[in-house]
Amino acid sequence: MSTQVAAGHGLSPAGAFPTLEREGLVYLDSAATSQTPLPVLDAMDDYYRGHRASVHRGVYALAEEATELYEGAREKAAAFVNWGVEETIFTRNASEATNLVAYTWARTNLVPGDRILVTTMEHHSNLVPWQLACEMTGASMAAVPVLDDGTLDLDVLDAELATGTVKLVAVAHVSNVLGTINPITDIVARAHAAGAIVLVDGTQAVPQIPVDASATGADFYVWTAHKAYGPTGIGILHGRRELLEAMPPFLGGGHMISTVSLESSTWAELPGKFEAGTGPIAEAIGMGAALTFLDDLGGMAAVRAHEREVTAYALEQLARLPQLTLHGPLDAAARGGLVSFHLDCAHPHDVAEILGRQGVCVRAGHHCAQPLMKRLCISASTRASFGVHNTTQDVDRLVAGLGRVLELFGD
Ligand SMILES: Cc1ncc(COP(=O)(O)O)c(C=O)c1O
Known part of the structure; x- marks a missing residue:
């Protein structure tokens, strides 16, 4: 053809x-980074020129406008992959989104003898955070091999899951080297049947194929704006509410708290709990515009x-x-x-x-x-x-x- x-x-x-x-x-x-279309540049420019203020705390019009734009972008990101808005967390990039899970969920849930199952086709950002988590917890890692045709050996996946020791499967939706579209829904179902949770690295998938992250069944779904026609500096973590609520915060600081005394603090509701400090305001707005740009292309x-x-x-x-x-x-x-x-x-x-x-x-x-x-x-x-x-x-x-x-x- x-x-x-x-x-x-x-x-x-x-x-x-x-x-x-x-x-x-x-x-x-x-696949390394996408180019930036005019509507994204315009949206970020519009924020800086017309609505520049911090978000969430201000009660004056500029701050309300900025907050509306910022939270509107979160709604856009959540809807784009069919996930809950409050369970959609802004990070710096996909790597940070995965690290967030590695430092919070993994650190509090893994013990020696537990295993994290990755695949041989993972990007380092879906490998190294798990290696660090294993060092911290005494858990260990195993990898599902890649077959000669560039697909995953699902027999090995099943065999590893059958050991009953796998607590987390971390797998790319689309490989950044082979291009392989992995059968994510199937992989998640097999992992769940074995009692493991699944983090899907959707970094290459979101800009390339239609993604319904909820329908995959994934517990965590990670992606990044700079490969999806958005700006650098913002990544996205979608997480299952029960897991996010049970996890400790990742970074401490402003915005992620409910109350603070000199002795201790309590945490903000989702998604704020995982968003310490001033967020990537212009970047979120640019990302939202990028997703609208993709919608407008059909x-x-x-x-x-x-x-x-x-x-x-x-x-x-x-x-x-x-x-x-x-x-x-x-x-x-x-x-x-x-x-x-x-x-x-x-x-x-x-x-x-x-x-x-x-x-x-x-x-x-x-x-x-x-x-x-x-x-x-x-x-x-x-x-x-x-x-x-x-x-x-x-x-x-x-x-x-x-x-x-x-x-x-x-x-
Ligand atoms: C499959 C995959 N995962 C993760 C990443 C890391 O993305 P980020 O640079 O946003 O952390 C990349 C970037 O190349 C990638 O291709």
């Missing part, structure tokens, strides 16, 4: 992304359909290069909007640099997934990831750029 997606700006309106107006630029690194079903076409085209074109090994599922239906690959003749950093000189921006390295690199027997890979602005012509530019790499490094 070779469906051609319209030239120019993909699914997004012409001129939506100021950065992409740069002559000759092909941005294929949305919603995540339209985004997914668009990126799936571009990804299918990329898989088809890249498969024609005999020197290139593709990682992850070969079927676009089974993966998100990114492709990682390896060229025997050139190091990924050289590939990315030569592509960069031709205006094609891709990511090279271990992608914060060193255990997965080890599993793939490589030290690094090249990754092209797609966003709403990309087209099949962008893939053609990638393939042409790789042609130049092969001229320089190939036999």
Whole structure:
């Protein structure tokens, strides 16, 4: 198949992304961070120019407006993935959201002999916090391996769960390297049947596929705005109310308290309990605008359909290069909007640099997934990831750029 997606700006309106107006630029690194569309810049600018005040405490109009915008963004984020508003907590990024759970839930619930089950395809931000939690509690970790086709070995998941020692499963919804869309609802059901709770890292899923976090059954669902067309500096933790209420606070300070004496304090209701200090006000407002921007493109079903076409085209074109090994599922239906690959003749950093000189921006390295690199027997890979602005012509530019790499490094 070779469906051609319209030239120019993909699914997004012409001129939506100021950065992409740069002559000759092909941005294929949305999985690292997405570009920022005008409505997001405008919304943040509007806050700073027209409604700048602290939130929650003020009783004057500016503060009320700022609070309305900030809490409106929380409502938007919660609705976007179908989660409760009060159980939607703002953090600094996805890593901090996972650390919040590791430092609070894990520290108070795990004992020696308990295990945390991760997978070999996790981003370091869904591995290292659990290693730290294990150091603190005496619990240990195990990992579900990745099969040769880039999917998880669910037999090992079942075998690990059957030991009865797994208290938490931490798993990516969509892999940032393989693109694999994991069967999250199934994994959660199996974990729950074995008495384990589940944290889902939805960082790559939320910007790429329709997500109903409640329907997955996950106990915690984590994502980040800067990969979903929002600004840097804000991540999101959705948690199950009973768990959040039972967890101790993560960071102490203003806003997260109900009462404070010199001796002790009591905690604010959710979500404030986990939001110490002044929140990411402009960032939340920008994130809300980003989600509205995605809705206005036709919603995540339209985004997914668009990126799936571009990804299918990329898989088809890249498969024609005999020197290139593709990682992850070969079927676009089974993966998100990114492709990682390896060229025997050139190091990924050289590939990315030569592509960069031709205006094609891709990511090279271990992608914060060193255990997965080890599993793939490589030290690094090249990754092209797609966003709403990309087209099949962008893939053609990638393939042409790789042609130049092969001229320089190939036999
Ligand atoms: C799958 C996955 N999880 C977590 C993260 C970390 O996100 P953040 O930078 O917002 O902490 C990333 C970022 O690359 C990612 O791809």
